Amino acid sequence: MSATLCRSSNLPFRLAAIASVILTSASAIAAESADAQKAGATTQPVVVTATRTAQPLNQAASSISVLTQKDAEEIQPITFTELLLDIPNVDITSFDSVMNNRISIRGSGDREITYLIDGMRQDNQTIGGNRPSGIFMDSELLKQIEVKRGGGSVLYGNGGIGGTIAVETKDAADFLRDSDKDFGATLKAGYVSDNLEWQKSAYVYGRTELWDVVAGVTRRDSGAATSSETGHRNTADVDNDSTSAFAKATLSPLPEHLLQVAYFYDIAHNDSFFRSGRIDKYRYEQHRVSGKWEFEKNDWINLKTALQYAKSEFQFEGNRAGLSKDDFDSVSGNIQNTSYFSAFGTHELTFGGDFSKTSQNGQQMSLSGWMPDGSRPDSDGFDGGLFIEDQYALNDYLSIVPVLRWNYFKRESNESYPSLSDSKVTPGVTLRVTPMDSLLFWGSVNAGYRPPILDEMYFRMTYPDEEWTSIVVPNPDLKPEKSVNS
Template sequence: MAHNNTPSLIALAVAAGLMSPAFAADKKADEVMVVSGSRMEQKLEDVSAPIAVITSEQIEEQVVSNVADLFRYEPGVSVQGGAGDAQTFTIRGMSENRVKVVQDGVRQNDAYKNGGVGQTYFDTDMIKQIEVAKGPASAAYGSDALGGVIAITTKDAGDFLKGRDSYLDATTGYASSSHQNMAGFTGALRTGDFENLLRYTWRDGGVTQNYDGDKNEFDIVSQAVLFKSKWNFNDDQFLKLTVDYFTEGQDPDAVDLTKAGSVFNQPITDKDTDNVSVVLDHGIALNAAWVDRIDSKVYYARTKQTLDQYASSKYPVNPRNPYVTKNSLDHNGFEQESLGAQVKFSKALDNQRLAWGVEYEHTDNERTRFKAPTVPGDFVGYSELSFPSTTSERSAIWAFDEIKFGERWVLTPGARYEYYKMTPDEDPAYTGDKLQKVSEGELSPKLGLVFKAHEAANLFAQYSHGFKAPMYDNAFSTLNHQAYGYRIEPNPNLKSESSDGIDLGIRGSAGGFSYEVATFYNKFEDFIELAQIGTEGRTAVFEYQNLDKATTKGVEAKADYWLNDLVNVWGNLAYIDGKDGDGNYINSLSPLNGSVGLRLEQPNWNINTALRFADDMDKVRQDAKGNDYIKSAGWGVVDIFAQFKPMQDLQLNVGVFNLFDKEYVSYESITGLAASSSTTNLTEPGRNLSARVKYVF
C-alpha cells in the first residue's frame, strides 16, 4: 500500500482547506426535535442537558459506510473498532454495556466482547436520526444507561413519500478503508390507508485496515432488510409492523496458527451473526380528560452469533500427566432472545406536558463453547461454560413532566423505578452453592431546568441518576481453569453499578451564530471488577465484586457561524478528566479532542473540509507493578467530502479522509495496553476514499 503525498494532492488540500468547509448543523436548536431527554418530543432548546443529534442528511454527506464513521465529528462520543470488529460505543469514558443502545424504542443486544459480540448489528443506511444522551440516563431508559444512551430512529415510508404515492431509489458505493462495495434499494408505496417501506442493503468488503494495510484480512458480507407497514385507521389511530433483519458472515483469507506468545496469530475459521427484531406499534389519540394519546408496542428481538476458532490450551489427558497442551477447534455460540411490551401515555395541559408509562422485558441469554480435538484421540471433546444460560426480567414504571413558567422557564422532573431479576440455569460442572438468582430494584430520578434569559443565552442545568444491573457473565461466572491455576466463583450478592451526574451549560443562537457550552461532573459507585478472594491448594479463586468508585468531570463546546448564505464555519471540543476511588487515572477516558471545519453550500452541491485532532494522552494509571500503561501521541488529520446533485434525481457523494496520509493511533484503540505493546496493528487507516451514488426513479 503506497503512502505518498504528491505535490498535486497537497496543493489540492491546501486550496480546499482555504475555500471549502465541513459538516455544520443545518437547523437551529428551536427546530431540532429530540425524544431521548425525557421520552417525549422536545425542542432541543428546551432540553436541560447536551444531546448530540446525527441526521440522515449528515450520514449521507459524510459518506458513512460503517458505524465507526457516525461520530467522526462528535466530541465525547466514539465507536471502538472498525469493520470486522466487535464494535461498542463510548460516551464520556463509559463504554460497552454501560452505554445503552435502543433502536425505535427497543433495547439492542448486550455486548460480550470477550466472545466477539458487539453492539452495532444494524445498517447505517436506514437511520433517520441518532440522538446521544450524554451522562446518566436511567430515568428515561433504565438499566445500562449508566453513562449515556444511543437512541436510533429508523426511517418510515412517510419520510420518502412526502405527498407521493410511490418512491423507488437505488444506491451503490465503495469505501477503500475496508475495500467495501455496497448496493441497495429503497421502495415505498401508499395504497389506501397503508404505507409500506422496504429497504435492502448488501455490503461486501473486509476489515478496516491499519495504516500499513497488513491486518489479517477477512471477507465480510452483510445483508440488511428493513420492512415497515403502517395502517392508518384514521387521523387518530395507526398500527405499524416493523421487521428489521441484519446478517453478517466473516470468512478469513487464511488461518495463521503461528504464535505470538501463547496465542495464535489468526485462529478464526468462521464467524456468523444474525440479528432480527419484529415490532408492532399502536398509537391512538383519545383526547380524554386524563390522557391525550396512548402509544404501545410489543416486540421480539434475537441476536445469534457463532464463532469457530482454533485454541491452544491445557487439557486433562492422563493421571500421571494431567495437563498437557493440545490444540482444539472451538465452536462458540452466543444467543440472546428478548420479548417485551411498552405502554406510554401522554397529556398536554396549558403550560405543562406529561408522559408516563410501563415496560416489561423477558430475555434469555445463552453462551456455549464446545472444544473438540484437532487430532483425534488427543482428548475427549467437552463443553466449557463461562457462565450458565440465564433468564433476565425487567419491569419498570416511569414518568416525566415538562412545566413551563411563562416564556422563559422550563422545568422537567422525571423518575423511573425498575425491578430486575436474573435466574441462572444449572451448570453441571459447578458444584458450589453460589449459583442463585439475583434481584433488585432501583429508583432513578432526574431534574432539569432551562432558563431562556435571551435568544442568545439559554441556561440549562440537570441532575440525573444512572445504574447498570450486574451482567450475567459477572454474577454467574463458573469458569474453572485449574490447569492455569485459577477459577471464578459466582457472586449472587452483586449490586448494581450506579452514577449521579450534574450538567451545567449555556446555548443560544443569533444572527447566524449558534453555540453550546456544557460542563459536567459524574460520580460512579460500585463498579464491578474481578478480585481474588482466596486460594485452594495451587488454585487462585476469583469473584466479581463491587469494588471501585470513580469521578469524571469535563467540558464540551460546539459552535457554528454562517458568514453568509454560502459559507459556514464550525468547531467543537471535548475535555474530560477523572480518577477512581484510589486516586488513579481512568484509562478509558479520551484525551482533549475536537474538530473544526468550513462548508460551502448551494442548493445543488456542498463541499466540506474538516480537521479532526486529539491531544497527547499521558494521564494513564499504573499496573500492579507500578508501571504506566500505554500513552499516545497527539494527532490531526484533514478530511474533504462533497455532495453534488447534477440533476434532480441523481445524488453523488464522495469523501477523502486522512487526506495527508498521516500515520496515527487513536488512544481509544490502545487504552489499557502495556507500555511496551506494539501499536502497528492498531493504527488508523491512511488516506482513504469513500464514494456513493443514489438515483431516485
C-alpha cells in the same frame, strides 16, 4: 428591491420618497428576518431522548447531538458507528467492523449506554470473553440518530448511566422526500477502497394518506481491515460481510390512531486468518419484530405503546477453541401516556412503564453433536420499571422537570450460581431558564442505576492463545452500579 425617483425641484417630496423606500426596505428586511427565524424553528431536528416526548433540539435541556438522513448520505459510512466519529465526548473502537465496533460516551463503556431503535430499547447482548458483538444497524436505514451525553436510566430503565443513543429508521416518506411521487424504488452500488468493500442495496417504497410501506436489503462485502491507529492495513487477512434486510408498514386508519409493524434481519461474518495458521470465524444472526400503537384523543390522553421480540445467535469457530454458539431470546415492551393541563402554570405530565425479559444459552460442538456449553450456562434476566415525569412551566421563562422512576431487576441461572434481584428508586430534576426565544440556560441532576448483565455474572472461559491462556472468572456476587449525573 428597486425604486425609481423622478427628478423634481420639490425637496420635501424627494425626502418623502426616499424615506418611503428606506422604510419599505427595512420592513422587507425585518419580514425576511422573521421568516428566517420561523424557518429555523421549523427545521430544527425533533428529539425525544431529553424527556421521552418530542421537542425541537434547541428547546431540549440536555447535551444532545443529532445526525440526520442528509448527514448519512453525505458521509457514506462503512458502518453505523462511523457516523459518530466526530461527535464530542464520543469514542469509537473498530468503527470499520460490524462485528467489533464499540461506543463509549464520556468514558463509559458500551454496557453503560442505552440503545433505542424507533423508541424500542435494545437489550444489551454484549458477549463476554472471545465473543464480540457490535451494533447491527445498517446506515442505509437511518433517518436520524440522537446521542445524549449523560445518564438516561432514570427515563429509559436499567443501564444507560453513561448516555443514550436513539436511532430512527426511514419511512417511505423519507425515501420520497423532495418528490411529489407516491411510489418508488432505489438501487445503489458502490466501492470503498479503504477496506476493499462492495456495497449494494435495493429498496422499494410507497405511501398514501392511510399507509406508508418500505422494504429493502443492503449487502456489504469487504476483504481487508484498516487500523484506526496507524491508517495502514492490519497484518491479518480478514474477510467480512454483512446483510441487512428490513420491512416497515405504518397505518393511520383514523387521524388519532397510528399502527406500525416492522421486521429487521441482520447477519454478519468476520473471518480472520493469521500468519501462525490460526483461524477465527465469527457469525452473528438476528431477527427482530416490533409493533407500535399510538393514540391521541385529547389533552389528557396521548398514548404510546410498543412491543418487541428479538432472537439472535452468535457462533464462533477457531482451530484452538473449537465450535460454539450462543442463543439469545428477548421480549420487551413499553407504554406511556402524556397529559397536558394547567395548574399554577402549565404541565406536560408523562407516566408509564417498561419491561424486558432476556434468556440466553450456550452450546459447544463435541464428537456426539451439540452439547451444553459450560462457559455460558442457561440464564435469564428480567428488567422493569415505572416512571413519572412532569414538564412544569411556571411562566414563559422558567420551568422545572422532575422525574421519578422505580427500577427492578432479577438475574438467575440453571447452574449452581445464586440468583440476584433488587429494586431502587431513582430521581432526577432539570431546571430550564429561557430569558428569550434564542437563549436557554439549564442544569440537571439525575440518579443512574445499572444492574450487571448476565455475562458479567455467569460467563466463564479458558482460552489457550499463542503465548498465553486467557481466563475469565464469573462473579455472581456483583452489585448494581449507581451514579449521579449533573
